[in-house]
Amino acid sequence: MAGYDAILLSSFGGPEGQDDVIPFLRNVTAGKGIPDERLEEVAHHYRHHGGVSPINEQNRQLKAALEAELAARGIELPVYWGNRNWAPYFPDAIRQAHAAGDRRLLGLVTSAYTSYSGVGQYREDFEKALATTGLGGEVAIDRIREYFDHPGFIVPLVEGVDAARAELRAEGIETGEIHTMFVTHSIPNAAAQASGPEYGEGGAYVAQHLAVAQAIVEQAAADSPWSLVYQSRSGDPRTPWLEPDINDAIAELAAGARTKAIVIVPIGFVSDHMEVVWDLDNEAVATAGEHGLAVRRVATPGIHPAFVAGLVDLVEERLNEVPDAERAHLTALGPWPDHERVGASDAEIDAAGQAGSAA
Ligand SMILES: CC1=C(CCC(=O)O)c2cc3nc(cc4[nH]c(cc5[nH]c(cc1n2)c(C)c5CCC(=O)O)c(CCC(=O)O)c4C)C(CCC(=O)O)=C3C
Numbered sequence: 001m002a003g004y005d006a007i008l009l010s011s012f013g014g015p016e017g018q019d020d021v022i023p024f025l026r027n028v029t030a031g032k033g034i035p036d037e038r039l040e041e042v043a044h045h046y047r048h049h050g051g052v053s054p055i056n057e058q059n060r061q062l063k064a065a066l067e068a069e070l071a072a073r074g075i076e077l078p079v080y081w082g083n084r085n086w087a088p089y090f091p092d093a094i095r096q097a098h099a100a101g102d103r104r105l106l107g108l109v110t111s112a113y114t115s116y117s118g119v120g121q122y123r124e125d126f127e128k129a130l131a132t133t134g135l136g137g138e139v140a141i142d143r144i145r146e147y148f149d150h151p152g153f154i155v156p157l158v159e160g161v162d163a164a165r166a167e168l169r170a171e172g173i174e175t176g177e178i179h180t181m182f183v184t185h186s187i188p189n190a191a192a193q194a195s196g197p198e199y200g201e202g203g204a205y206v207a208q209h210l211a212v213a214q215a216i217v218e219q220a221a222a223d224s225p226w227s228l229v230y231q232s233r234s235g236d237p238r239t240p241w242l243e244p245d246i247n248d249a250i251a252e253l254a255a256g257a258r259t260k261a262i263v264i265v266p267i268g269f270v271s272d273h274m275e276v277v278w279d280l281d282n283e284a285v286a287t288a289g290e291h292g293l294a295v296r297r298v299a300t301p302g303i304h305p306a307f308v309a310g311l312v313d314l315v316e317e318r319l320n321e322v323p324d325a326e327r328a329h330l331t332a333l334g335p336w337p338d339h340e341r342v343g344a345s346d347a348e349i350d351a352a353g354q355a356g357s358a359a
């Protein structure tokens, strides 16, 4: 059995009051060239919600749910929580783990797909946090694989699609009149390509989302039209990002005679955070209404028991060093490979441990 001492729940972080909004946005956008206009617009989304992003509370709940599931399975691993952009920050979480004697951390990232934001940047975050704390020779962080096609992630979405379609049919809308619209975060075309050029146009990022949409359509037996669309673009307007935008896609669908309702399925995010409650529940739902379409927005996995259980399955997969051939996955792309360790080697950890106990 591979040795791990603890889980590091790793996330984005969000503001928890009006005074946090601008400092948070400065953390997110440091050196990224987001236009001021876009920042003001995004600040307004947070301001409208009292300056509070839902994401931290969702992570507190996820941490508690993971702890309960681990305890129920008799797995004695503490869960630490660290973020990229807001407290509790990664260096604090790592210091806390180290102080408790925990050295080998298994990073559980709240991001299901391959992208710079979801993978490369977390790796850099871990490296920076180990450098900041000076613990790079004593603490190791292994990261759990991308879990976009793990049943724990897909099953809650299938349930949501089923329920939304049943509701619409109960209102007299026929199956063929319902369009299932899968939506994820737009990223620059070049960034999508860089996520895995061997996967063709749009790289691994687009390939993974298309595969997830297809898997959900199959499992939900949603035999009506569907598409993959994008939300929340930012950056310089002259830079090409993944399209179509969800609002444009809704307007185009409404122009045809066939569609009477859309089911919006946010497959890009693991919880209902600000991009979901603002860009989807506010803007996209309003766009659908303006075009006379009925609309349902499916919940993200959040703390659905199947998702929590799936995450703990992913932890067990690493603890038990389960071979690739036996790893759960629902698309032909999976199981996605594990990542290289960040920080200390086992030999360094053992050596530092002995030095510590000798002192
Ligand atoms: C792929 C992806 C994920 C999913 C994977 C992952 O989880 O990482 C994600 C998650 C999130 N993004 C979030 C918030 C923001 N993202 C921004 C900016 C950007 N995101 C991008 C992509 C992604 N973002 C990109 C290409 C940019 C442009 C600048 C850049 O190249 O980085 C900005 C700046 C303003 C703006 O441009 O919108 C904000 C405030 C929150 C927290 C929400 C809350 O508070 O509830 C979460 C979970």
Ligand SMILES: [Fe+2]
Pocket (backbone or CB within 6 Å): 117
């Ligand atoms: Fe983002």
